[in-house]
Amino acid sequence: MAEKASPSSNSISLKTVDGKIFKVSPAIANQMLTIQPLIKDSDSSTIISLPDVAAFHLTKIIEYLEGKPAAAPSAVDAFEAQFVKDLSPEELKGLLIAVGYLKVNGLVDLMANTVAKLIENKSVEYVRKFFGVVNDFTPAEEAKCRQEHAWAFDGVDED
Amino acid sequence: MERDMGNLQDRLSDLPDLVLLNIMKFMNAKHVVQTTVLSKRWKNLWKSSPNLTFDSSDFLWVPVFNNFVSWVLSCRDNSVSIHNLEFRRKGCIGPKILDEIMTYAASHDVQQLTIVVNLVLKQDFVLPSCICNCPSLKFLKLYFWFPYAFASHIKLPTSFNLPTLESLHIKHVTFSTKENGSVEPFSSCSMLNTLVMDHCYLLDATKVIHISNSRLTNLTIRSFRGDGIAYEISLSTPNLSVITIKGLPDHKFSSMRNLPDLEKVKIEVSWYENFPPNHLVLISWLQVFAKVKILTLSWSTIKTLNVLLSEFKNLCAISRGEQMQLQH
Numbered sequence: 001m002a003e004k005a006s007p008s009s010n011s012i013s014l015k016t017v018d019g020k021i022f023k024v025s026p027a028i029a030n031q032m033l034t035i036q037p038l039i040k041d042s043d044s045s046t047i048i049s050l051p052d053v054a055a056f057h058l059t060k061i062i063e064y065l066e067g068k069p070a071a072a073p074s075a076v077d078a079f080e081a082q083f084v085k086d087l088s089p090e091e092l093k094g095l096l097i098a099v100g101y102l103k104v105n106g107l108v109d110l111m112a113n114t115v116a117k118l119i120e121n122k123s124v125e126y127v128r129k130f131f132g133v134v135n136d137f138t139p140a141e142e143a144k145c146r147q148e149h150a151w152a153f154d155g156v157d158e159d
Numbered sequence: 160m161e162r163d164m165g166n167l168q169d170r171l172s173d174l175p176d177l178v179l180l181n182i183m184k185f186m187n188a189k190h191v192v193q194t195t196v197l198s199k200r201w202k203n204l205w206k207s208s209p210n211l212t213f214d215s216s217d218f219l220w221v222p223v224f225n226n227f228v229s230w231v232l233s234c235r236d237n238s239v240s241i242h243n244l245e246f247r248r249k250g251c252i253g254p255k256i257l258d259e260i261m262t263y264a265a266s267h268d269v270q271q272l273t274i275v276v277n278l279v280l281k282q283d284f285v286l287p288s289c290i291c292n293c294p295s296l297k298f299l300k301l302y303f304w305f306p307y308a309f310a311s312h313i314k315l316p317t318s319f320n321l322p323t324l325e326s327l328h329i330k331h332v333t334f335s336t337k338e339n340g341s342v343e344p345f346s347s348c349s350m351l352n353t354l355v356m357d358h359c360y361l362l363d364a365t366k367v368i369h370i371s372n373s374r375l376t377n378l379t380i381r382s383f384r385g386d387g388i389a390y391e392i393s394l395s396t397p398n399l400s401v402i403t404i405k406g407l408p409d410h411k412f413s414s415m416r417n418l419p420d421l422e423k424v425k426i427e428v429s430w431y432e433n434f435p436p437n438h439l440v441l442i443s444w445l446q447v448f449a450k451v452k453i454l455t456l457s458w459s460t461i462k463t464l465n466v467l468l469s470e471f472k473n474l475c476a477i478s479r480g481e482q483m484q485l486q487h
Contacts, residue, residue, distance in 0.1 A: 096171075124193070133201065152189050
């Protein structure tokens with residue numbers, strides 16, 4: 001995962017899957033729990049490769065970690081609402097994977113919450129498409145499954 | 160980037176169960192159970208969710224909601240403990256389903272339990288002992304609401320035995336009196352740091368509630384004059400830093416000498432044109448909190464004090480104390 005680069009300051013170099021290198025402070029990098037152990041063993045010349053993270057996603061993650069207010073829950077809520085406001089479903093999917101892979105403090109739950117709110121009132125087809133789920137039920141099996149869980153479909157309009 | 164985006168769908172469908180269960184954490188139980196029809200992988204996934212949020216507003220018919228709750232509890236994977244359970248219900252509820260939920264939660268190592276319901280009672284409801292003695296509980300919110308039919312009570316035990324509880328929020332409940340006549344319900348909760356008492360009552364003869372918690376830092380009390388007997392609140396809480404008092408002044412505080420760390424006091428008196436607040440209690444608060452560093456008085460609190468001052472028919476001037484910071 002780690003390779004050598006030219007020595008510079010004590011910033012950490014992160015290389016995304018599309019080949020971009022980002023330099024971040026140890027304080028920022030340490031909030032990505034997956035790479036924490038690599039930071040301890042690395043010197044300034046180390047480049048840490050992130051196979052599941054594209055440049056766009058790392059940019060957003062750094063934007064979140066640098067911009068999140070330190071105190072006042074109401075300020076954090078406002079910042080987080082703004083952060084997710086303009087994300088398209090596609091961007092959300094990519095971030096969900098990247099954040100889950102890096103285990104980013106705070107963002108794991110924010111992404112999960114945003115996805116939950118997005119899919120909560122959507123049709124079964126929408127949710128399948130969102131998660132890339134292939135329906136491996138036969139029509140009879142699916143009907144039976146619905147029947148068994150009829151409580152949860154009380155008042156739901158079928159699409 | 161292109162290569163990355165190309166297999167996005169594949170990687171989404173490979174998301175570990177833990178990530179999917181974390182998404183379910185933020186969904187109401189009804190929507191969580193609906194994921195069962197997505198595919199064979201998802202069919203039983205919801206049964207392992209450690210978080211359950213039951214909200215009756217997701218249901219057109221309240222009786223269906225009751226059956227849904229019982230059904231979910233009987234279907235889910237019994238070996239998975241409960242991290243967070245929330246039960247919110249509009250409309251009236253009997254004690255039976257509440258008992259069922261609390262018993263299930265306590266027997267599954269619940270850490271956070273929220274109950275917000277309108278309980279209709281024919282007789283007193285005693286909080287199940289499994290919840291009052293639950294060793295895993297860290298957060299407990301019991302918000303009851305029922306019309307002012309005080310013939311019956313929602314009774315708390317003489318003492319909570321909750322060794323890991325950090326945050327307790329209670330509303331419309333009645334404290335039980337110990338054999339020696341005292342009320343000291345929280346002293347065994349050694350980790351308690353936040354306590355919210357909203358419309359809490361004492362039984363007839365008792366006049367004092369003792370709150371003795373060495374870790375308590377944040378205390379909120381809300382009362383309405385006339386709901387039950389006025390009592391005195393005696394604090395033995397050396398680390399208390401913030402007190403918030405809301406509603407109509409009713410309960411006095413005993414001396415504040417043993418509160419060395421008290422930093423902030425917020426008073427928000429409710430204002431009702433036809434229901435004048437008890438000025439004597441309000442003034443007694445200002446007296447006992449005299450040494451606090453920051454005193455915040457809501458606009459209606461100042462208005463209340465102003466009404467009192469209007470009794471001084473010949474008054475020409477009022478000067479403001481230097482230590483006082485007024486906010487609203």
